[in-house]
Amino acid sequence: MLVRELVDKAEMLKHLSVLNELYPNLTEEEYARELDEMLPHRYGQIAVFDGEVCVAISGFWIGNKLWIGKYLELDNIVVLSEYRSQGIGKMLFDFLERKAIENDCKMLSLDSYTSNFKAHKFFYNEGYVPKGFHFVKILDNEAIK
DSSP states (O other): OOEEEEOOOHHHHHHHHHHHHTTTOOHHHHHHHHHHGGGGGTTEEEEEETTEEEEEEEEEEEETTTTEEEEEEEEEEEGGGGGGGGGHHHHHHHHHHHHHHHHOOOOEEEOOOOTOOOHHHHHHHOOOOSSSSSOOSSSSSGGOO
């Protein structure tokens, strides 16, 4: 298994099928539009490959917050169901932690649905703890994928 950064939009689009595990209705056209919006704002992706097959993806953002400074946020962590519980999530997290350190980030963060208990256990085991609440107000329910 090999973890590497996906270098551009074209490479990210090639692996839409992995994101479809989390978002089954996400089309290539929608994904391309979203990437056009995100890429100029310090968004990137890493992926795990089993040979030539992409088996996991995590997006990430590098940003700044007044209370901590530079941080890296993990976004949409997806491991294909047949590859789960094989250490691939840890590979993603370890790679992104090294990337955060290389970029002088002071914190890693992620959001998780409150009902995603299996993932919460993994996050705790990786050293993540809840720091607060992430409140949202949905303005367009149709936009939820």
